Amino acid sequence: MAGPTPQEPLKTQQKCIAIFALVCCFAVLVALIFSSVDIWGDDEDGITEENCSKDCHIVLVENIPDDLSFSMDGRPHLPVFVGFHTLLDQAKHSVEVVSSAWDLNSWDLETIPSPAKQGQLLFQRLLRLKSRGVKLKIASSLTNSTELKALATHNAEVHYVNMTVFTRGGLHSSFWIVDRKHIYIGSADMDWRSLSKRKELGVVVYNCSCLALDLHRVFSFYWQLHERDYIPSIWSKRVTALYGKNNALQLQLNSTPATAYVSTSPELFCSKDRTRDVDAIYQVIQSAKTFIFISVTDYLPLVKRSFRGTSVTRYWSSIDEVIREAVVLRGVKVRLLISFWKKTHPLTFNFVTSLKSLFLIHTALIFFVFIRFFSHKEQNDDIQLGLNHNKYMVTDNAVYIGNHDWVGSDFAINAGVGLVVKMNGSSGDRGVTILEHVKATFERDWRSRYAQTTEGCLMLNWRDNGTAVYQTHIFLT
Template sequence: MAGSTTQEPLKSQQKCIAIFALLCCFAVLVALIFSSVNVWGDDEDGITEENCSRNCRIVLVENIPDDLLLPMNGRLHLPLSVGFHTLLDQAKHSVEVVSPVWDLNSWDMETWPNMAKQGQLLFQRLLSLKSRGVKLKIASSLTNSAELRTLADRDAEVRFVNMTVLTRGGLHSSFWIVDRKHIYIGSGDMDWRSLSKRKELGVMVFNCSCLALDLHRVFSFYWQLQDRDYIPSIWSKRVTALYGKDNALELQLNDTQAAAYVSTSPELFCPKDRTRDVDAIHHVIQSAKTFIFISVTDYLPLVSRRFRGTSVTRYWSLIDEVIREAVVLRGVRVRLLISFWRQTNPLTFNFVTSLKSLCLHLHNCSLEVKFFSHKERRDDIQHGLNHNKYMVTDNAAYIGNHDWVGSDFAVNAGVGLVLKMKSSLKDRGVTILEHIKAAFERDWRSHYAKSLQGSKDQESKHRHLQHKAAAA
């Protein structure tokens, strides 16, 4: 009996220790969650999946430099600068911006006085948001931007994402969210060149809070990386994806039934349920039935990384192979329009020659490649540059921030938007896909789009002049 009496206090003490240990573990877990991410995330203004708007208006926006003589074919798309001002006109509460560049005020007004004006006007509009009671929030990887400092002095909230530490890459994302209702995604940056000298393409979607809410979650993810040198392992619900390639948002785009979702890269920047950019591109290519038209500044299926002072380059097949499969196995017609400029990698010609060779001895096989080339000036390497980054097919479109270069998807932050029409081509009217396709065909048929052989001759001449200048 005495032994039994002695064991009871001992068991009670052991239970207390066990309960205390469990409470300590729970406290540590909660502390880890709070330290890794903001559990509650940013306020979403009462917008939920249940009450958000799915009846949306979409507009194609472009910047076409004045000296690019392109036939309009009766279809005038909204100028990019006008689109940005339209978004600011709509703003009542908030404007959230992510851009890889902040250079709206030209450094050389004497050389480009007229071209720089649009950038300056946009910057002044951003500065004036405070006087209207509109909150401006900016996520950026730039630490020494004079323009961001000026905006911060006018009560803009600016947060820094240290991409070098997080992925050893850069921030390529370019998008806007206004009032959690209107969005912009495209190739144009907060750069005066994007509003004047460079050829850009993107889309603006209005009164579409469902899609805006999901893109806002991408913004919130960047926002929570302020001062962090690691990617959290535990995600806040407020940064997880609402839609993806397997559960796309069902919506109306200009009275046409459609589906849409946002993708991101690199993989480290993809929280729960978020589709990777490369998987979104796969999805669009694999769903194409008759044609795939691609317009990018650079196409290079390589990944280059530095390790302990040594650069390592390897073949990156994720997009290259799915294009080959579409052409050879499914008989889909592919056109690839790449920019030819001073930073074009010579290996680009090797890879596209390899792609073109697929159809040498095959019937029902069509893969064409052209290079968009505008006469460059010695003091300005981006004058007339085709900076587009999109793809359109018979039933879908992908508009992104990355060139189709392996290294971009591997380490650089970017965002893409997939749009898919629900009805067949013959059953629908003129949709955003037809507008994007018309823009591609206009560029493809222009005298700036040159065949592979002609571009290779230019490339050889270009390299010779470079070597000659360097020797002098």
């Protein structure tokens, strides 16, 4: 029998080399796809961590519905819609928007003047960005919005984030980035109600490219999830956080020394070095020395998950326990203002009663927990009209403004961002800051006739069709 020819080992070796080369090429290709942000370049728009601006101006923005009447606190705030228009006035190159809702028009409203007028004006300005040569990029939840389709026909780039495939949750994030220099973060989204009929609060930060660059990395994270049904195990350094709770940005805010950073949730969406929203809230509460004021739509320390068709609800202690520690161990005064509306979960009152017991039992030790519900008449056709939609916390030295209500499931499965600002130095040295503005806003709401102390019982009634209706007897004290 003839043995192998000298050429056969050589051919085998060549095949191995070719296969190895193909595998290497495939690996490089996959790496490039996973880190496609790097392809854009490290100095897009010429702004980098080295040359970005840290001398910033921050403004509190609010939407107060016309049918809400408050006493003047001496600090008028910029309306949310004016803040958005000011950002569009500043735009020269790019506008990046993240919002789950896109309902600025509501042409079916027949009221003259229409409460959706501000939304319509904002939508028209977004359409006209193309004529100014300004790029508009939008990251949104998976929706069939006609407004997004209209913006896309006017050169807007729209990417969709399908949260259902990632966490079975939703996109709650709401923020703007303009020219990588100016930002907005707050409770208002691209819904006409946020500009007219719903009570909202947020901040606009101008000429703060360092903070804007970091928030842009969160936007880039969302941008890369378009048409994906998985989270890559390896991410580009271009979505790595620049700042966090352990290395906050040192900056000047309205000529006052401060630190700031951006947090995100859920944990699955936290790229390298990014602080979780829950950890940011934990840090702000732990650093408080004298008071903690919290204003949210819903407060419910529970996480609800579905597993193999079975729904499981568990106590979520992350925030609830740190509030108790602040009261009992450090004697910090806590005020919690929660919205009372048709979607208020009945168990909210159980947790509220538990928190209030810290004050009732330990009065002699000067432990203070005060809880009120912000209640306003609701319109039959839209339960959100007049709703207090705020989502913030202010303490004696820091403020947190986020996109989530303080509900365990929100932080666990829904996407959102938060902004932490901490003022340096003593209050006597720094003058009137964003902290004082937010605190004054909270105290105005707290003292208003809409903030009611609740005592009594919760009743559950059933309509004929089986729909649950929650009613609470509210007694003023």
